[in-house]
Amino acid sequence: MTNSKDLISVVIPAYNAGRFLSATLDSALAQTHQDLEVLVVDDGSTDETADLVANYVDRDRRVRYIRQDNAGVAAARNHGIELARGRFIAPLDADDLWKEEKLEAQLAGFADDPAIGMVYSWFVRIDTAGRILGPFDFRPRFEGRILPLLVLQSFVHASNPLIRTDLLRAIGGYDASLRERGGQGSEDWKLSCEVASRAIIRGVPRYLVGYRQVEDSMSRDPRRALASHIAAVGDIEGSHPEVPDSAYRWSETTHAVWVGANHARQGQYRTAISLGWWALRRQFKADRLVLARRPFRRYVKFRLLRATGRFRSDPTDRLTGQPFASTDLSSADSVPAYPGEAARYRFMAVAAGL
Numbered sequence: 001m002t003n004s005k006d007l008i009s010v011v012i013p014a015y016n017a018g019r020f021l022s023a024t025l026d027s028a029l030a031q032t033h034q035d036l037e038v039l040v041v042d043d044g045s046t047d048e049t050a051d052l053v054a055n056y057v058d059r060d061r062r063v064r065y066i067r068q069d070n071a072g073v074a075a076a077r078n079h080g081i082e083l084a085r086g087r088f089i090a091p092l093d094a095d096d097l098w099k100e101e102k103l104e105a106q107l108a109g110f111a112d113d114p115a116i117g118m119v120y121s122w123f124v125r126i127d128t129a130g131r132i133l134g135p136f137d138f139r140p141r142f143e144g145r146i147l148p149l150l151v152l153q154s155f156v157h158a159s160n161p162l163i164r165t166d167l168l169r170a171i172g173g174y175d176a177s178l179r180e181r182g183g184q185g186s187e188d189w190k191l192s193c194e195v196a197s198r199a200i201i202r203g204v205p206r207y208l209v210g211y212r213q214v215e216d217s218m219s220r221d222p223r224r225a226l227a228s229h230i231a232a233v234g235d236i237e238g239s240h241p242e243v244p245d246s247a248y249r250w251s252e253t254t255h256a257v258w259v260g261a262n263h264a265r266q267g268q269y270r271t272a273i274s275l276g277w278w279a280l281r282r283q284f285k286a287d288r289l290v291l292a293r294r295p296f297r298r299y300v301k302f303r304l305l306r307a308t309g310r311f312r313s314d315p316t317d318r319l320t321g322q323p324f325a326s327t328d329l330s331s332a333d334s335v336p337a338y339p340g341e342a343a344r345y346r347f348m349a350v351a352a353g354l
Contacts, residue, residue: 008036008103009086009165013076017094018048020212023130025056025063027097027325033104036090038063039080044070074174074187081165081173089163091188096159097130097210097324106162109202117167117199118192120156123209124332126324133213136316136332143203147196150189151236151247152348153254158188160209167199175235183231185224190232197240206333210324226275229255253279 010028014021021040028038040053042065056063068079081089088110090103102121109119122140125133140155150156171194174187195201230252237248260275316332 004035005087006033006035006107007086008033008088008090008107008162009080009084010036010038010090010092011077011080011084012038012040012092012094013043013073013080014040014045014049014053014094015043015070015073015076016045016047016049018045018052020095020128020214021049021052023325024092024094024096025053027100028092029056029060029062030100031098031103032101033107036062036103037085039083040065040094041076041080042067043073043076044068072176072179072184074176074179074184077187078173078176081168084165087165089165089168091161091163092159093212095212095214097126097212098159099206099208099329102208103162105204105206105208109204110162110164113200115200116164116202118156118161118163118195119202119204120161121204121206121208122333123157123160123211124207124324124329126210126212128212128214130210130212130324132210132319132322132324132327134316134320136207136319136335139205139335141203141205142201144200145196146201147193147240148243148247149348150193150196150201151233151240151243152251154189154192156188156192157209157211159211161192161195163195164199167195171195171198175232178228178231178235181231182224183228185228186232189229190236193236193240207329225259226256226278249282253282256282 012021012024012028017024025038025040028036038056038060040049040056040063042049042053044067050065050067053063053065057065064083066079066083068076077091088107090106092098106119106121110116122138124136127133138155142149142155168191171191174191176187178184178187178190233248233251237243256275256279260272260279263269263275264272316335319327319329319332
């Protein structure tokens with residue numbers, strides 16, 4: 001394996017990942033950009049993960065297997081970053097999927113500009129069978145120096161970005177201490193914010209990542225998911241006081257709403273209402289005029305439209321239920337923002353103090 005200019009190191013942390021890891025590895029190795037290495041960091045698995053990866057190592061010299069004692073997903077990612085040979089790092093969770101052109105499209109986004117630190121793309125939720133869940137209702141096009149917007153809401157999923165290796169190492173990688181402080185789960189968002197504080201961010205306006213929804217995933221535990229986010233907010237706020245306070249408060253609020261919406265989709269309405277009430281009280285303490293503010297009213301309207309499914313009909317409707325790996329998503333890439341989505345973007349800009 002050579003250290004070529006465009007070598008990409010795909011880093012996959014894996015803990016008892018045997019159920020989905022084969023599909024994930026297949027999607028990484030099928031990339032049209034073939035100049036890559038795939039590092040699977042086994043975080044102390046007790047299932048068939050090691051044997052599964054061994055088969056890939058025997059078949060494809062680009063795959064490397066690293067074993068460590070269980071230390072959490074951030075430590076596993078950092079271990080892979082430490083051993084990476086590539087100029088770029090592409091993190092990939094062990095249950096997610098990529099479209100085959102993902103890395104090629106993101107690499108082109110760097111355009112040999114050293115000021116660019118990260119290129120992200122869009123993602124869509126998929127189920128345990130790899131079928132598209134939708135909706136295709138969030139198509140961010142934020143680029144440049146966008147730290148306040150990333151603070152407000154994470155639109156860069158864990159398996160989404162392509163990041164310069166030198167910048168990632170200069171930052172210190174993912175914050176493994178969040179696990180000890182009850183904050184595991186927000187390491188990728190915190191890292192994205194640190195990258196955005198130091199470099200220009202670019203985006204590829206295409207759905208290139210399938211974000212798998214797994215029943216036992218961390219995001220299904222509302223208290224843990226919210227505590228993780230709040231811990232990370234405190235860290236970022238302490239390091240970046242230049243970001244408006246409103247962005248941090250709205251970040252806590254919108255994350256609670258997002259977690260609540262996930263529970264509402266599962267029929268857990270009591271939990272969803274509890275989280276919504278917590279979010280409203282949290283925001284009201286920070287801004288007593290919040291209910292009168294137009295961006296907030298538009299945002300509430302957007303959330304209600306989303307919860308009730310009252311979106312306009314568009315070409316993405318037919319994609320729900322289709323297999324992510326083999327379905328052409330170009331029709332979803334090109335759909336313009338509808339009124340509710342546009343209101344969401346206006347709300348984000350105002351809430352982030354932009």
